[in-house]
Amino acid sequence: MLEVRGLRVSYGAAPALSDLDLDVGAGELVGVVGPNGAGKTTLINTLAGLIAPASGRIGLNGTDLARLPSHAFCAAGVAIVPESRRLFSAMTVRENLELGSYLPRAKAERARSLESVIALFPALASRLGTRAGSLSGGQQQMVAIGRALMARPSLLLLDEPSLGLAPAVVETMFAAVRRINAAGVAILLVEQNIGMAMELASRAYVLEEGRVVLQGQAAELMGRPEIRKAYLGLE
């Protein structure tokens, strides 16, 4: 479904991603891990249209998104939960969710999507009229995920959904990710919390300095002690 080939992104002269190939199959949950500065957020942002790649192909369901303007990505079926959430903080929770379903195809399903977001995150039910900026971190993360789901994506891009959250809230978040994936939405998950990411993902890519240094079945990568130690920083 997602087919990234030879993706290059640079900030000025500095390359951030070089010759990156990556695939996500329909309904698959794929993890991307790696140290800080490896290019994980750059990858997610490029796939969401926030950054224009220097070259390469971003094939999604047969169309190449790489040359399209950023507002065309969502229509093709991508939705992002960006790093540090980036909610529209002056707008209400309801308005944030509605904005996720801004495009006609998603708007037609708005009422139903809103119901399923509330079913996924019941805590949001009583907060719909609240300014998004005044919510707790965990609830803001729920709104960010909800906003992306309102777009009815076939591919959900999740950038560090556990960042800055209390362990109990992280559990809730990962349970939600699992349920979203079980409903048939393909997910590309970037995480610092490698243990959690590898547990959720069926396949994973290890990024270092803007390149894929390792890829494979998550369980297999986790099962090899030398890989755990060298690439994942686990004992």
Add this chain to the structure above:
Amino acid sequence: MTFPSLGLLSQSVLSGLFLGGMYGLIGLGLGLSWGLLGQINLTHFGFVFLSAYLCYHLTMVWGVDPLLTLGLLVPAFFAVGVVMQWALARFRVSTFNSLLVTFGLTVMIEALIQKIWTADFRKLQTGYGEEKFSFLGLYAPLPELLTLTVSAAAAGGIWLLMRYTDLGKAMRAMAEDAPIAAAFGVNARALALLLSGSCVALAAIAGVFFALSFTLTPTQIFSWVGVVFAAVMMGGLGNPLGPLLAGLVIGVSEALAMAVFSPSWAPIVSFSLLIVLLLFRPAHR
């Protein structure tokens, strides 16, 4: 200082409200483009005066009804706003530089007006100016009444649009985080063109009602900048109701200051209000 009669005071409050309606109408487009596009568009004042002079010309030379000139001026000025936004975006003009660029444009518009219509005072002579209503001993000229009504309707209408339509929500989202709004399908470039066109069209509307109520002279452009800026800043950037509400407060305080003290007190009152409000209002956004 002699304390004026109740009748004179009420008349002052009323004319203050009317003046406030004008402040609000001029400030509406200025505040929207400032708050939502990040442009401090001084040309807004030039456009208001250009529209006022064009309305004057169409009415006095071609015999068009001044209110009908809106049918021509609004779409024409909308197009100008679209072109201006295209150019500002094309050359990536920053907020501060937009202040300088649009100041330059305003000076050019002033020179153009001076060239075509000279520096003489011009007053639109129409039937509207003669019409006045009186109730409870107060006196309300039709042009001022129209200005206040249109100002309230425009501010209220745009407030409803911004609050309840997807287009309005998209504009607010774009103002806060344009890249993320784009990631959800908002075409920020097209919305900016639409918004800029609408703001300049609002300047055209303000200009027509300005011509109905005020005597025109080109150098006056800059005498409106200060007080309308005060209204926009007091009302909160990007909030469509703000400039009108702040404009009414300023207009009434000015009128009362003029009645109780002397006319020269008016600007002192409006800017003291602005400073006090900026000091004590909790930071917006």
